[in-house]
Amino acid sequence: MALKVLAVDDSKTMRDMVSFTLKSAGHDVIEASDGRDALTKLAGSGRVDLVITDVNMPNMDGLTLVKEIRANPTHRLTPILVLTTEADGAKKDEGRAVGATGWIVKPFNPEKLLQVVQKVCP
Amino acid sequence: MSNNEFNLDQFKATYFEECAELLIDAETRLALLQQHPDAVDVEDLHAIFRVVHSVKGGAGAFSFDQLVGFAHIYETLLDKMRQGTIPVTEELITLLLAANDILTRLIQAAQDGVTLTDTSLQDITSQLKLFAEGGPGEQQTESARPLAQEPAEQEEKNSTAKSKYIISFSPKPHLFQHANEPLLLVREMKQLGELSTTVNTERLPNIRKIEPDIAYFSWVFELVTDRPLEDIEEVFEFVTDDCDLEIKVETLDTEPGTAKQPSPEDPDPAEQTSALPGTFENTGAPVQAAPPLTTTPGPVPPAGAAPTTAKVSSIRVDLDRVDRLVNMVGELVITQAMLKQQVENLPPEFAQYMSKGFEDLGMHTREIQESVMAVRMQPVKSVFSRIPRLVRELASKLNKQVELITLGEHTEVDKTVIEQLADPLIHMIRNSLDHGIEETANDRIAAGKPAKATVTLSAEHRSGRIHIIVIDDGRGINRERVRIKAIEKGIISSDASLSDEAIDELIFSPGFSTADEVTDVSGRGVGMDVVRRNIINLGGRIAVQSTPGQGTKFIMSLPLTLAVLDGMIVSVGQEKFIISLTSIIESLRPAKKDIHPLSNGSTVVAIRGEYLRLVLLHNLFNIPGAQHDPSKAIVVVVEIEGGRRVGVLVDELLGQQQVVIKSLEENYDPVEGISAATILGNGKVALILDVDGLDAMAKAEIKTSAPETSGQGFSEIPQGTALPLDKPATIDPRELAVMEQN
Numbered sequence: 061m062a063l064k065v066l067a068v069d070d071s072k073t074m075r076d077m078v079s080f081t082l083k084s085a086g087h088d089v090i091e092a093s094d095g096r097d098a099l100t101k102l103a104g105s106g107r108v109d110l111v112i113t114d115v116n117m118p119n120m121d122g123l124t125l126v127k128e129i130r131a132n133p134t135h136r137l138t139p140i141l142v143l144t145t146e147a148d149g150a151k152k153d154e155g156r157a158v159g160a161t162g163w164i165v166k167p168f169n170p171e172k173l174l175q176v177v178q179k180v181c182p
Numbered sequence: 183m184s185n186n187e188f189n190l191d192q193f194k195a196t197y198f199e200e201c202a203e204l205l206i207d208a209e210t211r212l213a214l215l216q217q218h219p220d221a222v223d224v225e226d227l228h229a230i231f232r233v234v235h236s237v238k239g240g241a242g243a244f245s246f247d248q249l250v251g252f253a254h255i256y257e258t259l260l261d262k263m264r265q266g267t268i269p270v271t272e273e274l275i276t277l278l279l280a281a282n283d284i285l286t287r288l289i290q291a292a293q294d295g296v297t298l299t300d301t302s303l304q305d306i307t308s309q310l311k312l313f314a315e316g317g318p319g320e321q322q323t324e325s326a327r328p329l330a331q332e333p334a335e336q337e338e339k340n341s342t343a344k345s346k347y348i349i350s351f352s353p354k355p356h357l358f359q360h361a362n363e364p365l366l367l368v369r370e371m372k373q374l375g376e377l378s379t380t381v382n383t384e385r386l387p388n389i390r391k392i393e394p395d396i397a398y399f400s401w402v403f404e405l406v407t408d409r410p411l412e413d414i415e416e417v418f419e420f421v422t423d424d425c426d427l428e429i430k431v432e433t434l435d436t437e438p439g440t441a442k443q444p445s446p447e448d449p450d451p452a453e454q455t456s457a458l459p460g461t462f463e464n465t466g467a468p469v470q471a472a473p474p475l476t477t478t479p480g481p482v483p484p485a486g487a488a489p490t491t492a493k494v495s496s497i498r499v500d501l502d503r504v505d506r507l508v509n510m511v512g513e514l515v516i517t518q519a520m521l522k523q524q525v526e527n528l529p530p531e532f533a534q535y536m537s538k539g540f541e542d543l544g545m546h547t548r549e550i551q552e553s554v555m556a557v558r559m560q561p562v563k564s565v566f567s568r569i570p571r572l573v574r575e576l577a578s579k580l581n582k583q584v585e586l587i588t589l590g591e592h593t594e595v596d597k598t599v600i601e602q603l604a605d606p607l608i609h610m611i612r613n614s615l616d617h618g619i620e621e622t623a624n625d626r627i628a629a630g631k632p633a634k635a636t637v638t639l640s641a642e643h644r645s646g647r648i649h650i651i652v653i654d655d656g657r658g659i660n661r662e663r664v665r666i667k668a669i670e671k672g673i674i675s676s677d678a679s680l681s682d683e684a685i686d687e688l689i690f691s692p693g694f695s696t697a698d699e700v701t702d703v704s705g706r707g708v709g710m711d712v713v714r715r716n717i718i719n720l721g722g723r724i725a726v727q728s729t730p731g732q733g734t735k736f737i738m739s740l741p742l743t744l745a746v747l748d749g750m751i752v753s754v755g756q757e758k759f760i761i762s763l764t765s766i767i768e769s770l771r772p773a774k775k776d777i778h779p780l781s782n783g784s785t786v787v788a789i790r791g792e793y794l795r796l797v798l799l800h801n802l803f804n805i806p807g808a809q810h811d812p813s814k815a816i817v818v819v820v821e822i823e824g825g826r827r828v829g830v831l832v833d834e835l836l837g838q839q840q841v842v843i844k845s846l847e848e849n850y851d852p853v854e855g856i857s858a859a860t861i862l863g864n865g866k867v868a869l870i871l872d873v874d875g876l877d878a879m880a881k882a883e884i885k886t887s888a889p890e891t892s893g894q895g896f897s898e899i900p901q902g903t904a905l906p907l908d909k910p911a912t913i914d915p916r917e918l919a920v921m922e923q924n
Contacts, residue, residue, distance in 0.1 A: 071236040071239055073239075074239055074240065116235045118228075118229065118232060130359070136359075138361060156423050156424075162419070163420070166243070167239070167243040168243075179366060180420065
């Protein structure tokens with residue numbers, strides 16, 4: 061099933077890679093460059109099946125974004141995957157604490173990404 | 183893993199471009215830190231951290247291991263600094279700058295596909311580690327853990343013996359609120375082997391009390407599979423905190439079972455493994471081997487097959503493509519001009535139908551051209567951002583206190599111009615710091631100035647050009663010393679009498695250097711003459727204004743683009759020339775009484791009480807059949823270097839036209855007084871006048887011819903050879919005195 065995914069990362073390279081991988085698998089991708097941008101895009105795009113977000117971003121970081129989404133009446137039950145780096149064990153726990161559904165460890169390869177997406181999306 | 187269709191290389195270009203942008207950002211932020219080491223804005227630290235983090239993220243994806251390793255250590259230190267664990271000191275900022283250099287070089291090395299081996303890398307790395315305390319050991323092993331050894335471990339885990347796992351899974355009520363879904367776990371386990379499920383509905387309340395967001399059920403799963411325990415645990419990876427989980431193993435074939443209960447307090451080994459670098463390579467394996475579900479994507483289709491596209495606000499375009507576009511638009515402009523001319527030759531009854539269409543065509547062509555040019559425009563920030571650091575480093579090397587003020591860094595200019603801008607600019611800054619600013623703070627205080635010197639770097643658009651201005655509040659040019667030096671070097675003769683401006687201009691003379699000893703700051707074997715030559719090659723010019731004791735101002739003026747120019751077509755005899763519209767102030771036909779030949783052979787015209795030197799084109803270029811009498815010809819008043827004005831004498835103004843610049847240097851040879859060539863509507867080549875060059879030629883002419891032509895009219899001035907300029911275009915009082923006598 062094609063999913064509508066919101067990909068949030070301040071790094072264009074990462075966004076490109078996430079976006080390309082998901083699109084290649086037949087999903088729709090909306091891109092946002094930081095948390096604030098993501099909330100704007102969410103507000104304007106109806107149902108979103110999955111949010112994939114980086115943690116370290118300007119304007120609004122990923123953890124704040126997770127909190128915001130969990131507090132949003134429309135989108136609060138949207139699965140959220142946090143992109144985290146290998147050494148960021150703490151970030152994973154923080155992500156989980158604020159309500160992230162799961163995480164993807166960077167660097168990831170396309171199959172791993174799709175596999176994790178698969179894991180949290182019906 | 184088979185990723186044939188997913189070629190990482192396609193993202194590399196984006197990555198390196200992004201790195202370049204990120205590095206500029208980091209440099210800018212670091213410069214801010216440098217300027218105010220006592221009042222550090224934590225936002226700057228956050229931003230630098232994000233830069234390094236992003237660089238690392240991408241590097242990891244492309245397996246630039248050396249870059250990842252270094253970025254990781256750098257990032258660790260930055261993280262501690264931004265969280266305040268490690269206080270920000272000047273020493274540390276200096277280290278960050280050095281680290282940023284290494285980062286830049288590592289990115290370059292990754293781009294070139296090489297590995298850095300020099301000691302400075304190790305040096306900085308160990309310093310970073312030292313500051314990031316955490317201990318060299320821990321950080322090192324984590325980041326430098328070789329990726330290659332992982333698959334080997336994986337193979338060991340894969341045993342063929344089947345086991346039966348009994349999994350008790352009891353979600354905590356808030357499971358759904360994190361958007362986790364037990365059914366998905368079931369689906370995932372089914373891929374691992376044979377699954378049987380028992381659901382426990384004990385916790386389900388009365389239907390009226392059911393909350394849709396609360397998890398009530400719990401399950402016991404029995405899974406028969408040949409997969410290791412880690413794979414099962416991985417299924418529950420995301421929910422271990424949100425459930426009570428117990429996994430018992432019954433080995434069906436050989437090995438004895440082990441029971442394991444992961445809990446939030448004691449994260450299981452599988453999870454920890456996945457927190458290490460490079461593990462994605464193996465964690466992906468089990469599921470890949472399982473029969474794919476319908477939604478599991480098989481081979482990833484190529485980019486073009488993506489069914490939808492995301493909305494993006496910007497795209498990256500190869501510069502070559504833009505260049506091709508610019509060229510084509512240039513040709514379009516020429517074609518349009520040619521057509522227009524042909525239409526004008528039509529009988530009037532046809533021409534009138536065409537003219538409206540041509541007006542529109544002209545307008546649209548122009549719009550296209552402007553749009554294409556706009557694509558290539560970039561703020562000068564990318565060059566300016568390197569300067570603060572340069573200033574700081576130079577200042578500390580020279581033991582001077584200098585504050586840099588940067589203005590107008592958002593001024594936009596063509597990308598090709600930006601690329602050429604850096605070297606001259608850096609040289610000008612070096613020069614200002616080394617020669618402009620007083621040697622010691624005491625010298626400055628003695629001169630009644632603040633101990634800290636100020637260097638102002640600014641960019642602005644002025645009449646279709648960009649002006650880059652470097653101002654220092656130093657001692658100004660020591661004219662006596664410059665004069666002596668110039669005589670020593672044989673640049674001028676010992677009895678030459680030069681105006682102040684002319685002496686200042688001497689610093690641009692080839693082989694000139696005022697520093698008694700060549701310093702390692704600006705004395706690198708090239709002088710301001712090279713700067714000037716580079717700028718002139720760009721179609722630009724540089725001028726210096728200096729006030730002794732108060733400072734020096736360098737003004738670099740460059741065209742906004744190197745591709746087109748708005749020109750005025752003028753005729754002299756049978757020849758046609760183009761004068762850049764941006765340099766034209768006005769044009770007029772002077773009255774006879776306002777024309778004054780001078781004793782030195784030049785001619786001035788009085789315009790509203792101001793005297794302008796005339797540049798006689800027919801004379802300089804030896805053009806026959808031209809109008810020699812200014813009162814019957816036209817004087818085009820142009821602005822030249824340093825805001826001065828001269829009048830160019832031409833026969834007629836033929837009209838304005840946008841022309842495409844064709845380089846003379848590339849297609850022929852440089853010609854004095856000519857900046858470039860173009861093709862007119864009739865297909866003929868016309869030369870674009872370099873008004874500064876003309877002024878210099880005219881002055882040189884006067885110098886050689888002055889003794890013989892004293893008191894004679896302009897028409898008798900013989901052809902002279904070009905010599906270095908030595909006189910400003912402003913009227914000298916002595917000349918005025920002569921003029922009065924006439």
